[in-house]
Amino acid sequence: MQELEAWEETRKKGWFNYILFNGLFMWGMPMFVAMSFISKPFAEGYTSRAAIVHYIVWPLAGLLYGAVMWWFAERRFKKNQNGSKNT
Structure with a gap:
């Protein structure tokens, strides 16, 4: 599952970096500019x-x-991870 592998790499960088980059820089700042x-x-x-x-x-x-x-x-990742262990 490519999506799970990609998320594993993302989560290694940590939640703080994810929130800062994807939340603030990739969504918050573009919205700041657009709404301006x-x-x-x-x-x-x-x-x-x-x-x-x-x-x-x-x-x-x-x-x-x-x-x-x-x-x-994270919720989707853990759900898929637990589901793959059960099969």
Whole structure:
């Protein structure tokens, strides 16, 4: 199973690196940029309330996204690992 082998390699790097890279950098920051164009939080300046909320929300959302994705991947990995031991 190629997917399980790929996840084994990913999990060797650790949950922190996964959450930081896949959550924050690969999801949170692109959403930060995309939502900057869509919702225009900097229209009133870079220190406006909308901008400050934007600075906080998207990085935190990225970290949460990474944590949730790690949890689902680990759950699937362990389920498949236990299933292959039983057969």
